[in-house]
Amino acid sequence: MVLDSLASSLRETIRKVTGSSYVDSETIKEVVRDVQRALLKSDVNVKLALQLTKNLETRAKEEKPPAGMTSQDFLVKIIYEELLKIIGKDSKLVLKPQVIMLVGLYGQGKTTSAGKLAKFFNKKGMSCGLIAADIHRAAAYEQLDQIAKQVGVPFFGIKGEKNPVKIVKAGLKQLENIQVKIIDTSGRDALDEDLISEIKDLKQVASPDEVLYVLDATIGQQAGPQARAIDEAVGITGVIITKMDGTGKGGGALSAVSEINSPIYFIGTGEHMDDLEIFNGNKFLSRLLGLGDLETLMEAFKDTNITEEEAEESLSKLMSGKFNLMDMYDVWEKFAQPSIMRKMIDSLPLAKIPGGNKINPNDIETAQNKLSTYRVIMDSMSYKELENPEIINSKRIQRVAKGSGTSEVQVRQLLREYKAMKDNLKMMKGNRGFKKLLKNQIKSGNFGLDESMFNS
């Protein structure tokens, strides 16, 4: 996937920080150097990389961790927050009748993304139509017509017409009863004045609600100035980063997005019409840093006005069994404090507590001890093992037990409980009642524990 090299370098840095016994100026210097190297290696532009690491260094030196947070975790939090700034703020396309104009360089994926967007709106129950205003590339008309048929939406174009303004004017008229009209414009090299003036004219005639810049994730450094040129010409309101399933470094695309300071609405993850994902910066970055989706889930669900849809989307991800030991670690981390545990047990109909509904203090004590042992064990596991527990064989169990000063029995017990939790969630997938219950708990910021937590 794109940004893989950035991900692995940053995970290594985070691992170093969480594994260090204290944070001093040396640690900070090393982290800043690591992050800077990782960003530059993945093609993030120098100015942006230096700005980010300067902020990181200043904050790490001047800010104090909040009560209850270790300096290591606080440093990871600062790294996360500074990276989130270049990933960009979250924003969503509003589901309302609108005109969307797609702009971007040659071959970035505009036409394909036009089809993906049409399918996205269709799935939301909105009528959508495509207008072929790309008069430069041979067969662009046929390609968009083909895509419109594939997605099942109306298409408008004028074969052989060389004036895109005429096409757009007629197209908007023809599709006036369609809620969402998407205009696919010609690919362009931003520094080409004629083409810039063409999209200015198109914007004039279409007065689009959204001008989306379509950008190939594998594009290099030249992306920044070109994105800026288009933004200055027509004002970009959002970005679609395509080909995130590719193998490029990805830093050039991130630099371009940061340069025009526009939100990323979607990412393209393949050539098919379904390969379009709503972009969520927190989730994207958490996954990139291997902090697990669950971490994002908990962050996101603290905000109670999470829509049904988002809860549903995250829930099915969770119940598809795609969460790993890291996610489980996050859950346990989050709920390890007795106060939170007490609150959750009192409010959670889900946890079948041994001995009926009441819970006595030493049960919490037991759970507490178990969690701290598990934390120690997991801290001795490699990222790869946390991410794919399935690779943990007896040799690794031996090493982890030894490294964590625990026994192989305890390591095996942890792996058994992880598997049970994963199977439970997967097994309950079809159970609507459980799903509804869990979704409500997630939305209210609680997350179901199972009884194994409370067995000694």
Ligand SMILES: Nc1nc2c(ncn2[C@@H]2O[C@H](COP(=O)(O)OP(=O)(O)OP(=O)(O)O)[C@@H](O)[C@H]2O)c(=O)[nH]1
């Ligand atoms: N792997 C992958 N391929 C993509 C994605 N989006 C688009 N493509 C492919 O990229 C190529 C170019 O896509 P187009 O949609 O034709 O690009 P365009 O921006 O319309 O090109 P111009 O009209 O020349 O400006 C096609 O082969 C697409 O299938 C994506 O998210 N992932």
